[in-house]
Amino acid sequence: MSVEKPEGPGVIAEKLGAWIADVHASALPDRTVEIARLLLLDVTGLCIAGRGESYVRATLQATDPGGACTALGHAGSFSAFDAALINGTAAHGEDYDDTFEGGPVHSGAVVVPAVLAACEREGLGGEALLRGIAVGAELMCRLSLVAPRAIHSAGFHPTAVIGALAAAGGVAAALRLEARQTTSALGIAGSMAAGIIEYLAEGTSTKRMHAGWAAQSGIRAALMARGGFDGPRTVLEGKHGFFKAFAPSRAPDFSPVLETLGESWIMETIAFKPYACGxxxxxxxxxxxxxxxxxxxxxxxxxxxxxxxxxxxxxxxxxxxxxxxxxxxxxxxxxxxxxxxxxxxxxxxxxxxxxxxxxxxxxxxxxxxxxxxxxxxxxxxxxxxxxxxxxxxxxxxxxxxxxPHMRGGAREPLTGAELAQKFVDNAQHGGWNAALADEARGWCETVFGEPALGTIARFRQ
CATH class of the missing domain: 3.30.1330.120 (2-methylcitrate dehydratase PrpD)
Known part of the structure; x- marks a missing residue:
């Protein structure tokens, strides 16, 4: 039995799919590239900082060794899904990761682990990594503006649920999926989105895993779409769609998603935290x-x-x-x-x-x-x-x-020296010596120009 598919210009995921498929790293603004690099640096430092924490050790127990991908700061190799889960959980675990005013959502801890693992799995290089991080972060920031506060009010964690879509979009960009495949990836990710905020009741660790779960979900959605699995094109605005499910108290406004898309990059306003808390x-x-x-x-x-x-x-x-x-x-x-x-x-x-x-x-x-x-x-x-x-x-x-504003945000950004010191402090907290930390910081600075990501394997320790 055939299913009639909606036609017309109102299908948001199709517009996003067309945009994502057309993004080229060489055309990204300098500031977009710089923020993508800082996201990579910040997430790498946080992954190292969390490598010995109990919740990361517990996450490792839910993974299987072997595969092509790196969990930063851990010996051995993992599947792309497991590496994304570990890295995302570590990066978000101390609530020291970036944030976006207007959402709020944490882009780096979701998008960077997803795209990094996908690129390593597929043998891709720095250009694909840059493209995926930029697209995923932009998508996450824009989607967070559709129904402000309503996702939280419904009992869900915006980083978790929006993160699955953003990770799928970022991985689709890195893998150069066709527009139609990317649209399906977003549709599939809508059914993978999860994450309630009941962790607040007793201070338990479930929020910590939300970023990692979203990251691995985004990889699966993109790979399934590439293989021919289809997802609903109306995943965002549909009668039973994403915002109807996760933000029912507010009518969604999709203008922040589409206005200036491809012309300006709002991810350039991402804030980097000076403090390790909410x-x-x-x-x-x-x-x-x-x-x-x-x-x-x-x-x-x-x-x-x-x-x-x-x-x-x-x-x-x-x-x-x-x-x-x-x-x-x-x-x-x-x-x-x-x-x-x-x-x-x-x-x-x-x-x-x-x-x-x-x-x-x-x-x-x-x-x-x-x-x-x-x-x-x-x-x-x-x-x-x-x-x-x-x-x-x-x-x-x-x-x-x-x-009057958050330090570390667009109104008062942290300096390069402050961000570098944060990285060093995080690496030291994770038990790395100064030489290894400096090597990792240098890798983050130059990796977008590398033809392959094999050099990341040196950080499996």
Whole structure:
């Protein structure tokens, strides 16, 4: 029995498929290439940093050795699917990976592992890697703007569900699939998308695997499409499509996906995190550090009230009693009060601030317990991530601090030196010596010009 397929110009996946099939690395803007390179650098450092963590070791137990692909920082080789799962899980595991204001979504931890593994599997070179990373990141950012906040509100993780589509598009670009095949890859990936945010309840690790799961799903979708498996062309806008399933509370607006597509690259505005925790907490940490640097002591503070965007409350502020005393070190990364408190004391929020010792530190918990929120109806979230605190001291005086944007984003990018230091710190955390870390950093700088990716095998250690 034949199935009548919809006709006309309104099929979004077909338009995306035609665009993806026509992208050439040589025509990419310089800034797009630079952001793709920084995504590769950031993800590589994070994969190394996470190589010995318990959740990565557990993920390794779900894989089989052998294959053509590299899990960065691990001996041996793996299938493309397993390598993408391991690398994606490690890259996203500490919530230290890039973010996109307006989504928010984490592109690098999904797209880089998917495209890297696909290119290594197929014996492709740096040009294909660049093309795939750029396309996948662009697709992920644009799709995140279709129904802002609605995916989170439905209980799903945007990075996880949108990530499957973005990874499929990025791999399709790297493999040079035809437009029709790419459209099917997107359609297939829609049925592979998954990832609920119930990890928030107990601070468990499922969010950590979302990027890796999406990455390996994207590879499978693209390879199945190349083999002739078909997927629905109406995967995005259809009656039973992606946004109907994952964002039912909001009518999708596809104009951000198609407007200027092929003319401008919004992935150029991807932000790189200065702190290893939830995205929207970052400007609040800056506020807490600024308060401490004014000479205010924790014992002088009576209470702190923060103005926040309503869309951030259910993930980063509630239940407030739990956020005041996070049950696990991972849960602490999604507690704005804890992140602010530890930032106040340490002037940073890296790997060392999210440990079992710190979540039981009496001074940190005492300060976190003084922090609460009020909803600001004019807050710009998710278009802009801002921070604010109003601290009332014991003597009745008030100190107020505002952070107008996220450091590391388009409004205040991290410097090249800051990003390089982040990479070095992550590599050292993962147990690599300075020489090996420097070699990996150099590889990230030059790999887009290499004819093949075989040199990555040196990082299987």
């Amino acid at each position: 995205t929207m907490t970052q400007p609040y940490i800056d506020c807490a550090i600024a308060l401490a640097e004014r000479g205010v002591q924790a014992e002088q503070i009576r209470d702190i009230v923060c103005e926040v965007g309503e869309g951030t409350v259910h993930r980063l502020w509630e239940e407030l009693a739990v956020k005041h005393r996070p049950p696990t070190a991972y849960a602490a990364k999604f507690s704005t009060p804890f992140c602010m408190a530890v930032g106040f004391f340490d002037r940073k929020a890296g790997f060392g601030q999210f440990t079992e010792a710190r979540i039981h530190d009496p001074a940190v918990l005492a300060l976190a317990g003084k922090i609460r929120y009020v909803i600001d109806p004019d807050n710009e979230y998710p278009d802009n991530f801002t921070g604010h605190l109003r601290a009332t001291l014991n003597d009745g005086t008030v100190q107020e601090v505002r952070q």
